[in-house]
Amino acid sequence: MYSLNYHRASSVADAVKQQKKGEDAKYVSGGMTLIPAMKSRLAAPSDLVDLAHITEMKGIKVSGKTVTIGGATTHAEVATDAKLKAVCPALSYLASHIGDPHVRHKGTIGGSIANNDPAADYPAAMLALGATIITNKREVPADKFFTGLFETALKDGEIVTGVSFTAPAKAGYEKFRNPASRYAIVGVFVAKGKDGVRVAVTGAGDDGVFRAKGMEAALAKSFDPAALDGLAIPASSLMSDMHASAEYRSSLVTVMAKRAVAKANG
CATH class of the missing domain: 3.30.390.50 (CO dehydrogenase flavoprotein, C-terminal domain)
Incomplete structure (x- = not known):
């Protein structure tokens, strides 16, 4: 592994600030996509800005049929949340079958969506549920968010802070x-x-x-x-x-x- 600078962001605003400081800074949450890419030299960021500890990006809220999930919420949390299971068990089932226990306890829904790996599970769920992808700057319908292999509508410095949808x-x-x-x-x-x-x-x-x-x-x-x-x-x-x-x-x-x-x- 090559040398780089690591920053543990305390808030979304702090993460954006740290990302702007780096020459080629990347956001990282669970690191399930970025870290393997770095190991194989497909990515070589100058800085990593860790989003995994930002409290405002964590958690699952269910109000009637409206579901909101923070971007730093892990797959394991999506898989086991009782309120989510009650209104959309299919999404909890999806999360429970991502990778292995290590991946599910480290990987996050925001990271999966932001990287848009062509074999990832969440992008299909977001499209089928007609979800809205929430960033630190705007809200984007899922139909307009996923634009190609590993490509999304995210702009430089933009963070997936959460998703929302109406339970079907x-x-x-x-x-x-x-x-x-x-x-x-x-x-x-x-x-x-x-x-x-x-x-x-x-x-x-x-x-x-x-x-x-x-x-x-x-x-x-x-x-x-x-x-x-x-x-x-x-x-x-x-x-x-x-x-x-x-x-x-x-x-x-x-x-x-x-x-x-x-x-x-x-």
Whole structure:
């Protein structure tokens, strides 16, 4: 590891101040994406500004159907929060299947969303739930936040301080996991709310997380796994790698979507 400067931010304002001081400073929370990138020399920041101890960015609030989750809230906290489980068990289930216990107790929802790893779980949930991504400067609809592989609408110095969404009437998440990393080779989050049905896919798209509009239309007519019979995402829009071909991922999307709907229906 090369030398760098470490700053433990005490507040969002302090984090922004420290980031501006560095020549090439990066924010870090759980470090589940950034630290491996640094180890492989894909990233070499001059400074790390630690967000993990900022109290104002922690916690889960549930008011009726409105859910707000702080950006520094860990996956383990999302997985075990009783109030969240009561209104959106699908998101708690998703969080409980991220990585291993170490990852779940260190990784944060804000960090996952900000990095937008193409195989991360939360981006699919945010898209399917129609969530709003809250930063220290503005609020961005999830549909406009995720812009490509490892790319988001975040500007320099901007921090994901939290997310908010209205809990859907029904939701489900299923993924086909890489047996080693537990990242999603394909993951599908399905949600049915007052604004209709939304289906989001992670792990498969050649440009990152995306909504499956054809599946949404089919499920809007009949929210049942059978409604997806014969439907498939074109392989031409999906990625191929050492873990799965685009054709295999196409098949998996349909299978995971059916399982997610079945889970949403209980």
